[in-house]
Amino acid sequence: MIRITTVILIGIVLSGCSSNWGWYVVDPTKASGWVNLKFLLSGMYYTILLSLTAILISVVVGLLVALPGLSDKPFLRRLNQVYVEIVRAVPILVLILWVYYGLPQVTGLTIGVFWAGVIALALSDSAFQAEIFRAGIQSINRGQYEAAHSISLNYVDTMRFVILPQAIRRILPALGNQLVYMLKMSSLVSVIGMSELTRKANELVVSEYRPLEIYTILVLEYLVIILLVSAGVRWLERRLNANEHN
């Protein structure tokens, strides 16, 4: 995987030697290129901060939405369904616009770009997180609940010490996917002026007129972050599973 990516990247860079490319805009050995490159990379901070904050919130909300979905009371299950169906139906870009421009009119509170982005991304992702958690928790054997009952654990302790630790191990790959998805979707927050990677690239394209090189760098930036995240998730998976010695 890493090897194939490297080959493709080298291919792109080498083809840059032809006259169509103008790598000077981001050439770190040239003063202006270095400034541009630093400008592009500076978006990294908000892309990562935005995505991590949003995923943290969406995991918590997702779990809270998943729990009624597992209830044996039809009303609570219905509540879970309605939430998931509605939130899932709204395109993320639309949600971002609505939260940023619409929500302040409803609530009377102005929200900064960052928090508007976080709310929209987290809200949208929480519907998927809820489904992931529900499936993960449902995959745990009934016997685990019965054993927890037989040592008189209450609902919260059963979830906290018995069910969730096992469910989270199982859904870790899916959570990793969601984080990757979140990192990519955070680029949409550029439309409301968040200075993350994509916004920075757009701004630089406007002043430098070198979309090919600048967007190539942008692609590489996302690629690097996401490959690192994937490696991190795999490492975590190995570590948690090693614990169980299965």
Added chain:
Amino acid sequence: MTQAQNGNPVISIQKVSKFFGAFQALKDTSLNVKSGERVVICGPSGSGKSTLIRCINRLEKHNAGKIILNGVDLGDNKESMEAIRTNVGMVFQQFNLFPHLSVLDNLTLGPVRSRKIPMEDARKLAMKFLERVRIPDQAHKYPAQLSGGQQQRVAIARTLCMEPKIILFDEPTSALDPEMINEVLDVMVELAGTGMTMLCVTHEMGFARKVADTMVFMDHGEIVEISPPEKFFKEPDSQRCRDFLNQILQH
């Protein structure tokens, strides 16, 4: 046996019925168990043996009749939960150990979280019972690293750590390879010697003869026969019970 003949019942099951949808798994079953009594329950598959003992710790909720546990009429309330917590433990066919926790953590979870015992004391308690089931050296392993027989003994130790007065066993040796059955039965025989009240669903008739004060035979959701083992194995009252015993004792 002498002990079993005295005193009030610690469990009194009175005309209990249990429905799964339209299907009636228990039909007006009644059974009294005295403190220290060892009851072995047998019967064909689907006869309601598991359902009966699972009603005692409310893993199943009975639909009619009464279950009095240590004087408490079991229902959906705190008092019942408390009576179950302080009195009843259960050992399952599939062990149901917590796979993500070490043996020691499996054993201390209940005492620490539901009995509110300090971790240090819970550890000591756990080691004491691991010694009782003869695997103190496995305390830091994970369930998946143990044999089936060892896992079931850990499960018994986990139950003992709750220091219950009554233990329910639901076919504790049925999931085990034959060569591991005895190590678990030995632990149970030893436990029977401590005066523990035991309700044990099993088809291990050798074990039953050795420890049972009372034999119970169930069929189609009904208790067909309740008698002491001498009578039960020699001359049971019902034909159904005789047929059943002939069948399983052939093997």
